Amino acid sequence: MARKEFTTKTRKEALKRSGKRCEAVGDWYGLPEGQRCTADLSLGVEYDHYILDANSKDNSLENCRAVCPRCHGWKTRNRDTPTAAKTVRQQFMGMKTRAKVKIQSQGFAKKERAPKLPVPGPRPIYEAQQ
Ligand SMILES: [Zn+2]
DSSP, X not given: OOOOOOOHHHHHHHHHHHTTBOOOBSGGGTSOTTXXXXXXXXXXXXXXXXXXXXXXXXXXXXXXXXXXXXXXXXXXXXXXXXXXXXXXXXXXXXXXXXXXXXXXXXXXXXXXXXGGSSXXXXXXXXXXXX
């Protein structure tokens, strides 16, 4: 899965907006309500999708937060992961189903690759090539 990222321009503008201080604020990043982290971003900066990209598809500056690795890590563990894992799982299941259909209708049937394999039977291709 290709994860969408912020453009260089958006990253630059977010960093400028932050004043090189971590933009993480409040409970969403594991901080006390209304409190901003303000960690020095010259020690390390990461760009966080405030609203998870897989769901929002939003790579705008408004959805970009220049945050320190600690805040980003906390949010990834506590906020992003359960939703992300669910989304990835759903996408993977979709891909798997499509791939299966493609192999059955085009891969083996049209190109007739299956009979050329040294070992007949329903073994995976990578196994037969070894
Ligand atoms: Zn921070």
